[in-house]
Amino acid sequence: MLECADYCGVTSGYHTNKCADAGIAWSRGAVLDVPVLDDSPYCMEDITVPVSRTADILDEIESIARRHGVKIPCFGHAGDGNVHATLLREDFDEDAWREARHRVLEELYQATYRVGGNLTGEHGIGAKRIGYLPQFVDRGQIEVMKAIKRALDPDLILNPGKVIDPGNSESAS
Numbered sequence: 193m194l195e196c197a198d199y200c201g202v203t204s205g206y207h208t209n210k211c212a213d214a215g216i217a218w219s220r221g222a223v224l225d226v227p228v229l230d231d232s233p234y235c236m237e238d239i240t241v242p243v244s245r246t247a248d249i250l251d252e253i254e255s256i257a258r259r260h261g262v263k264i265p266c267f268g269h270a271g272d273g274n275v276h277a278t279l280l281r282e283d284f285d286e287d288a289w290r291e292a293r294h295r296v297l298e299e300l301y302q303a304t305y306r307v308g309g310n311l312t313g314e315h316g317i318g319a320k321r322i323g324y325l326p327q328f329v330d331r332g333q334i335e336v337m338k339a340i341k342r343a344l345d346p347d348l349i350l351n352p353g354k355v356i357d358p359g360n361s362e363s364a365s
């Protein structure tokens with residue numbers, strides 16, 4: 193476990209600065225050194241897996257990180273399986289980063305669903321994950337989201353263009 197933490201440059205620290213809740217800071221035996229996020233632009237993910245599969249997804253993330261040469265320190269909420277896998281851009285130029293981030297996210301989400309997880313457990317789909325919604329979320333679930341959106345926001349004035357377009361039955365957006 194510490195091998196992954198070492199690879200990701202994780203030493204010590206806490207995940208309480210952005211998610212002030214009852215979460216427990218952790219990263220495979222070491223907790224996140226917050227300055228890691230100060231040293232590089234990053235893409236923080238919000239995957240959630242069954243608690244019993246947390247070790248499995250961390251193994252998958254370690255493998256993905258090594259395969260793509262992207263450091264992915266993880267922290268989050270040990271009690272509910274919410275893992276903030278955080279991709280560090282470091283020295284990637286803009287084009288290389290966009291490509292690497294997309295490939296890593298696809299593999300990360302695929303691994304997440306393989307272990308029974310989902311795209312988000314705390315921060316939501318928003319604009320960031322909307323492109324991945326139809327690929328990973330069951331069409332029936334999306335239709336339920338659209339029905340709720342229509343019921344609560346019939347004039348479509350709340351957060352237009354984000355997550356769900358109730359008028360479009362072909363896609364999530």
Ligand SMILES: [Zn+2]
Nearest residue numbers: 211215268314
């Ligand atoms: Zn959090």
